[in-house]
Amino acid sequence: MHLTAALDELTEAELLDHADEVARTQRECEVQVLRIALQVAVINNPDRLDPEVARLPGRERTRRFGGVGTHDVTEFAATSLGARLGISTGSAHSLMADALDLAIRLPQLWRRVEALEVKASYARFVARRTRDLTIDQALYVDERVVESADGRIPWSRFEDLVTGAIVASDPVAAARKEQENATRQVASPTRSTEDGMRGFFIRAPFHVITKLDATVQWLADILAALGDTDDNDARRVKAVAVLATPHEAVRLIEAFLASQNAVETTEQPDVDWAKVIPTVTLFVHLYGATDPAEATGTARVEGHGPVTEAWVREHLGPHARFTIQPVFDLAGQAPVDAYEIPDRHRRAVHLMTPADTFPWGACTREMQIDHTVPYRSMKDGGPPGQSRVGNYGPMTPFHHRIKTHTSWQVQQPFPGIYVWRDPHGALYLVDHTGTRRVDATPRRSPAEEALHRALFDLAA
Incomplete structure (x- = not known):
């Protein structure tokens, strides 16, 4: 398909296939921009400057754009690059810094970026967040986020994943930052007013x-x-x-x-x-490890993100009473014949599938529990045990409506693993790690389409 094709001449399926092509081209261009920024940084190394001239007032010097371990770059290099790209010098500086960090400090992410498996925006976010870490700490984060950096989880969940990896890379430093931030509390009205209205900001x-x-x-x-x-x-x-x-x-x-x-x-x-006064319940998840060397020192508070275990003890501990829950048996949940879902099943589903099961679903709370295979009453010939772990999927009401009233289809071949098929035949796999596109084939022949449908049916 030519990029110059008139969009109004395309069918909806052709238009969506064209969107696939454009998205790939866009990703290729983003990777190439990063490569250019990296090469500009390599070319503009300290050897290009005359040390005697560099000492003169106002002359160009070298600076370290990226994190520890990246080489210095002549500080004016970003100006020309920014002008050519139509962005500010500061933005070009950040681009070069990110490219250096990816190539040197985050090699696994960089390989996936170059393979077009990870968006530049995801990789650059990790580069910025890890800039103050040592090389070893950056490599630690690189190892732990590279798998999920391909867009399989929504942005908000990816931010939490990166934050948790950073905390785990150096719990002592993370605890120190948390302690510093604990002193930066504020409760004050906002400066701006709009139509007689004003806000009040609290940081606590x-x-x-x-x-x-x-x-x-x-x-x-x-x-x-x-x-x-x-x-x-x-x-x-x-x-x-x-x-x-x-x-x-x-x-x-x-x-x-x-x-x-x-x-x-x-x-x-x-x-x-x-x-x-109302009681507030917070769910705090601590990650146990049989080998002390594998302990991360990280806790996750539902709805609030990762923190250190030290933070839980020092800041949450004095204000809360903790109830220790035993490990929950997800497999030993007996099915029931009723349409109503037992509380024990809801808890099992929440622990096994904490997020919306629709492709790239971002919601993690206040969802409906849907029967993947629609429930049929026993009077209408429905089989026993329809309400069971393995036939549930949490979804927002909006996504639930899409599943119920459109041509979207979903199967759950194994508990917690969902295969979705959109109305135009694209397949998506959703599990606890996020969402992945199963196929990226453009238009298919009738035989290929038949095979594609058979593969989806096998998931049932």
């Missing part, structure tokens, strides 16, 4: 923010219970105003408790605040 440990968020929502729900008909957002703003006036908060809570207990009294009730 996430358990403080989680507690605040839960309390604001609780007060908003109280307002609704007492007859406030505004929407939830408006009631949350009112709840903040109530919190800013403590005696009003007490009065509101007293009125709510009285309405709940059907008690009318002018006497101030004896409120047990520990029971009244």
